[in-house]
Amino acid sequence: MNHLDPQRHVRGESQYLDDVPTQQGTLYAAVFESPLAHGKLLNLDLSAALGAPGVVRILTATDIPGYNQIGGIVPDEPLLAEGHVHFRGQPVALVLARTEHQAHAALKLIKAEIELLPIITDPRVAAAQGELIVPPRTFKIGDSEATWASCAHVFEGVAESGGQEHLYIETQGAYAFPTEMGGVRIISSTQGPTAVQRHTAHVLGLGMHQVEVDVTRLGGGFGGKEDQATPWGALAALGAFCTKKSVKLVLDRMADMRMTGKRHPYSSDFKIGLDADLKIVAYEVIFFQNAGAAADLSPAVMERTLFHATNAYFVPNVTATAYSCRTNLPPNTAFRGFGGPQGMFVIESAIAKAAEELGVAPCEIQRRNLLREGDLFSYRQPAEMCHAEQAWDTAAQQYNLAGLRAEVELFNQQNKLFKKGFAVMPICFGISFTKTPMNxxxxxxxxxxxxxxxxxxxxxxxxxxxxxxxxxxxxxxxxxxxxxxxxxxxxxxxxxxxxxxxxxxxxxxxxxxxxxxxxxxxxxxxxxxxxxxxxxxxxxxxxxxxxxxxxxxxxxxxxxxxxxxxxxxxxxxxxxxxxTPDLHFDATTNQGYPFAYHVYGTAFTTVTVDCLRGTYTVDALRIAHDFGQSFNEVIDRGQIEGGAVQGIGWMTMEEIAYNAEGRLLSNSLNSYKIPDIYAAPAVLDVHFLDTPGHPKAILRSKAVGEPPLMYGIGTYFALRDAVRAFQPNSALPFSAPMTPEKVLVSLYPEFSASNTAWTPAAAVATSASS
Amino acid sequence: MIEFYLNDQPIRTSEPPASALLDFVRYHEHLTGTKIGCREGDCGACTVLVGELAADGQTVNYQSMTSCLTPLGNAHGKHIVTVEGINAAAGQLTPVQQAIVEEGGSQCGFCTVGFVMSLTGHSLSQKPATSQSTIAAIDGNICRCTGYKSLERAAATLTAQLADRPTENAVAWLSEQQYVPAYFESMPAKLARLRTEAAASKAAEETNTTAGSGASTVSASPSGPTGYGHAQSQNGHSNNSLRHLVTQSLIGGGTDLMVQRLEELREQPVRLVFDQAGRRGIHQDVGRVVLGAATTASHLLESELMRSLIPQLPQYLKLVSSTPIRNMGTVAGNFINGSPIGDLTIMFLALGAYITLADPAGNTREPGHARLVPGLQKAG
CATH class of the missing domain: 3.30.365.10 (Aldehyde oxidase/xanthine dehydrogenase, molybdopterin binding domain)
Structure with missing residues (x-):
């Protein structure tokens, strides 16, 4: 948003990719995708499609003049499938036609002969078969293994968090024009213009100077257009390069949802040890990241999970290991928080588990273990200008923590069929690209x-x-x-x-x-x-x-x-x-000083569950956040409110479902629910903490994009709290999102064969076929 | 020929009646303020206002609809309003636009115009604005960024401003307050003229019956008494042939067909029932209530009769999609769809409703609702 952008947005005058006036002679592109999740591509019959009205050309891997490769971190992703297909929705061919309608109509006439190979969708199965994107990584400080014996309490468990569709309202797209020097100019809806430029140059066999990428603005990105805008830019460019005509490629919503990756689902094992004073002395965690069929940004996302495995807590003995597991799903990718939320969900689950077993409130454990000045993270950077306790204590005072908890308790004593739940979610998020050269x-x-x-x-x-x-x-x-x-x-x-x-x-x-x-x-x-x-x-x-x-x-x-x-x-x-000065990180020892600074905050969440229906409302989200010295409070508040609501969506209603064949079942807005205005908390208070900011932050105004998403995690634990108020003995798995269906099953375990019998796939299959 | 007003411009077009209004607006008229988000009515980025001349011929009733699901034919005789049609001159902002800007309710901006249109439509409503009604007006708009709290604050500002809106001559007041441009005041007369002209040309056509005037002709009136307006000839010969009418797809609000079968329907002759006066309305008969096939979910919600008989109706209908879709989706479409997400079906099945089916020749039968929907996506 330029400083006048909102004025143009409300008048509909801001130009997005699809609003760029169409050049005469433009060809429209449509992508033929793999109909199967894994297989050997034996033959592609294009004859009928080539004869279809308006079709000008159909491009496949053999038409690529340079290298058929767009992998950013690992070169494992062809632009167009060659030899094998690895996920449903993988681009196989590009139809170029005179109208968009003709291009899409021709897709139906392409026949792909594919020999089906075994399909993996579960990251633990992939890990067991050695299907890893990169070797596993371990962040370690102290000696957790040697500490267990001396712990007063040790708890273990499994935590699972689901994926999340970006659902930027503007779908992916690009518009490419041939230039007179034999290069291309691309208007792209990308968060990474240089990535589009670099990979397009590679694909076309050109120098980067022959590829110009221009971006005016995006209708939302959230990480989904960081690496995954590249295929569409490169494909449009390939079309323009091969035909010498301008080529426009815009994905429709369902194609976008089928073909692009999402937030990584994780399945994790945790073990937490506390001393008699409820201090966390040891934490071990193994993360199984569902990377999808290619690396994309998964290794970097996995790394940030490890960086944030202990959230805002100081733990002296940590062993955190992560596996990036190759499955036959679209490559999962960046999404606001970039692996951090997945890591934090697990330690919050471990704390909740300990609290539930010990019969104390989770916040008793959380508060006692917050980071203090000088505490070392597992990667050896100290917490400097640390505001973790200040955020908690200010929130506690500002919003009356004791009073909020008492209110919930009183309500639950007085009500049988409605129960309230409460949770505190402190956050600590490191600011910088963890790959130092990118800063x-x-x-x-x-x-x-x-x-x-x-x-x-x-x-x-x-x-x-x-x-x-x-x-x-x-x-x-x-x-x-x-x-x-x-x-x-x-x-x-x-x-x-x-x-x-x-x-x-x-x-x-x-x-x-x-x-x-x-x-x-x-x-x-x-x-x-x-x-x-x-x-x-x-x-x-x-x-x-x-x-x-x-x-x-x-x-x-x-x-x-x-x-x-x-x-x-x-x-x-x-x-x-x-x-950014002073940054360094050694990825072989997993030690260094990767972040310019950290952002802190604390959120209180109160929910009410309808215990007859399993439906719920988020009554209030009260946040104390470390903005540093904000110089635009409207923007910064918008980022906090927006990020938090997006996080609530991830933790509550947004449920990605694939079937065993790797087909996306939650494939449209009709079967994949994201927050509407009624889903936003009725009260959403944001208190600007009095903190000095950081000299490495612009004008001492700290970064605000990703940290607030993780406040949403509190909603999961508040819902869990409410369910336990109704059904204290419910053996609740740590499994997000906490959809109303899951809540209902948890409220009445006696009515379901087992808590794990609930499969989102079964439910979605019914509505998707409507 | 489909005739309507798009903002302040008269439109006469022979584009297919089952093409999407959204595509007409964006790619035919090049008005790019209206955005494409999902093409299934779920995101609200393409929301436009559809104004229909009231029976008195003096006022225009505006409702928000998602243009992705609105068959172009349903625009016939209406006033379609996009953001370009409410923008004030010289970059001035309307109060709706101003409130959103001031509260920071626009981040990436892609959904913003949808919110602007929904809130503008709400300002044109004849009912008093309450904080609840203002929020309900934007319940079909998704903001992924997500600026709901800022938009709520903007909505509160507007609710307060609309407290001063008079019940008489509201459009004059709204135009004075710059909610809408002055040309809105002339719309009733313009639509009335359109209606008269359409009736005249229909009459002329009827005197000319078996003309066989070539392919792709569309009957002029959407509200012919027989209820088969917009029947498009398949082969240019027997325009009134019952046989052809039977094979033509019927479209109600289009809220599901336009998602599932847009490409197919575009190429076909269709029959539009949405606007047929005879197919609308809710009235009490002896011992029962009769709903016209083209009655929308919003009609149900607004019906004093329905609300008095089913006091829980507003709570239930709040769960039925969102405001723009309730403005479009019809009872008959919902029933005949046979979908598990056909929300009205659930309620009427529980009520033991009877359905009267009529064929083009006027023969009727009356199966019970449960018999009409024997299984998933089947109709008896």
Whole structure:
């Protein structure tokens, strides 16, 4: 959102990919996907489709002039299937036709002959068969194994969290144009323009300089367009390259849901040891990540699970191991939180398990074990400027923790068929790409001779407000009105070699680069003013577009200063590069200093369960959050509220279901429910903690993108609490999402053969066939 | 020929009646403010307003509908409003737009226009605005970012502003307050003229019966007394042949057919029943209530009669999809669909409803509801 973006959004004037005016002669592309989840591709019969009305060409792997490879971390993902297919929905061929309708109609005429091979959908089965994307990783501090004997209490269990469909309302797509130099220009709905550029160049056998990628804005990304926008960009480009016509490819909703990966489901084993004072002394966890059929970002997601395996707690002895398991599902990918939520869900499950067994409230254990200044994480970075206890204690005071708990208790004493539940969810989230080299950004700032300013960075606007923040940073640094600043589209020819807009770090990285460029321009202009107007450089500043010398207005202002600088041939353009200082991480020892800083917060969740129906409402979510020094409270509050509701969706109603054949059953909005306005908590309070922020955060305003998603985890545990208030003896598995169906089964275990008999697949199969 | 107003522009088009209004708006008229999110009526990004001239000919009743599921033929004789049709000149914001901007209710912006249209439609409603009704107006809009709390705050601002809306001449007040542009005041007269012209051309056509005027003709009126308006000839010969009418697909609100069979229906002659006056309405007969086939879920919800007979109706209907879909989905469509998610079916099965089926020749039979739906997606 540029600072004026919302004004254009409400008028429907903001341009998204599908709104780009269509060039004459444009061909429309449709993707033929593998109908089976695993098999040998024996033959592809295109003859009937080639004869269909409007079909111009059908491209397969053999038409790729360069390398048929788009794997980012591991080269294990062809752009178009070759020899084998590994998941249902894998792109096999690209139909190019004169209209979108004709392209889609032709898909039905393609016949693929596939010899079926065994299908794996369960990560534990994959691990048992050695189907791993990368070797397992273990983060270790202290010696958990040696500690168990001395623990007062040890508990073990299994925790499972489901996937999550991104459901950006704008589906994936790209529009590619052949260029006169034999390259391509791609308008892409991607969080990673450079990834689209790099892989397209590779596929087409071109230098990266021959591929231009431009992004104006996304209609939502949430991680789903970080790596997985690449296939559509590269396919459209392949079409344009081969036909010398512009090619547009936009996935329809069901194709998007079938073909793209989601948040990784995890199945995990945990073991937790506490001392007599309820201090956690040891924690062991093994994560089985369902990676899907190719690596995509799974190794990095898995790594962040390990980084956040202990959430906001200090545990002296930790052994955390993770397996990235190859299954025959679409490659799972980045999703807000990037593995962190999955790790946190498991330790919260372990704490809940311990609390339930010991007959204490989970918050008694949680509060006692919060991180303090200087505590080491398992990766050896110390918690610095740590606000974990401050967040908890402020929330407790602000929202009256004891009172909230007492209210729930009283309600439950007085009500039989409705029960309330309560949970506290503290969070700690590390900010930076954990792959250190990605923590760099550039900004290109032009001051035009009339005093207006254009800023280009690598940041992609997708609703998180990064463009507004960048415009603000530029205006503040130059001392001018934000109305003079335009944030340009994100374009690989203006700012090269960018990191994707991800990891919550986009505003920090690109904002810092913008600040540096603008500071250099400001200094250059003031040096010019010193000479031009014979002023003392010391004490010169630009404030509210006035030039002040020792606080007194000089005989010039911003516009005049810029114009005179131009006529004196002063350079009014600056390009700055920012690399987050001091970061390092050794992936062989799993130790180092990977994060610029951590973000803290605490949320209280209260829910009410209808114990006749299993339905529930989230009554209140009360949050105390560490924003640092927020300089745009509207945007930052929106990120917290939005992230939390998305997290609630993941933990409650959003249930991804595949059948044993690897077919997605929750394949449309009709069978996959995401929060609507009634699902948002009736009360959603956000308290801005009084924290100083961090010097590595832009203008000391801390990153806000991902951390709030994890407040949603509290809803799972609050629901569990409510179920236990009705049915204290229910043997509840730790299994998210906690759908109303699961709640109902948990409330009446005697009516179901077993708690595990519930399969989402069975339920979805019924409605999907409607 | 389908004739209607799109914003302030008259439209005459021979596009297929079962094509989606959404595609017409975006790709035929190039109005790109209306977005495509799911094409199954679940996200609300394509919400438009559909204004229908009231029986008195003096007012236009506006309802929000998802344009992805609205058959273009159902726009006939209506005022279709997209965001471009409510935008004020010179970048000024309407109060709805202003409230969303001020509360930060637009993040990525892709769903935003849908919310703007739903809330604008609510402002045009003739009933008093309550905080509940304002939220209900946006219950069919998904914001994945998700700005629901900001949108709730925006809704509260609007509810307060709408407290001043007069019951008489509401459109004049709304136009003065810039909720809608001034041309809205002229819409009743424009739609009335459209209605008169349509009736005239229908009469002319009827005097000209067996003309066999070539393929792809569409009868002019959507509300012919026989109830087979928009029958499109399959071969250009016997336009009124009962045999052809029997084979033509019937479309009610389109809320399921337009999801499942859009591509197929586009290519076919269809019969639209949504607008047939004779197929609408709820009235009390001796010992029973009679619902017209084209009665929508919203009609049920608004019916004093239904609410007095079934006090729990509003709670139940709240679970039936969302406001725009309730504005479109018909009772008959719901029954004949035979789907387990045909929510009205459940209630009427429980009530032991009887159904009268009529064939094009006017022969009727009356199976019990349970006999009509013997199994999943089957109709008896």
């Amino acid at each position: 760099q950004a550039r900004a290109l700032v032009h001051i035009y001779s009339d005093g207006s300013v254009g800023v280009s960075t690598g940041a992609v606007e997708m609703g998180q407000g990064v463009n507004t923040k960048i415009a603000h940073v530029a205006a503040r640094t130059l001392g001018i009105s934000v109305n003079r600043v335009k944030v340009e589209s994100t374009n690989t020819t203006r700012v090269a070699n960018t990191s994707p807009s991800a990891a919550s770090a986009t505003a920090d990285l690109n904002g810092k680069a913008t600040e540096m460029a603008c500071a250099a321009l400001r200094e250059r202009l003031l040096r010019h003013a010193e000479v031009e107007y014979t002023l003392n450089y010391e004490g010169l500043e630009i404030r509210d577009e006035e030039v002040l010398a020792a606080g007194i207005p000089a005989e010039t202002n911003w516009e005049k200063l810029v114009t005179s600088a131009f006529w004196k041939r002063v350079c009014l353009t600056e390009n700055a590069h920012y690399a």
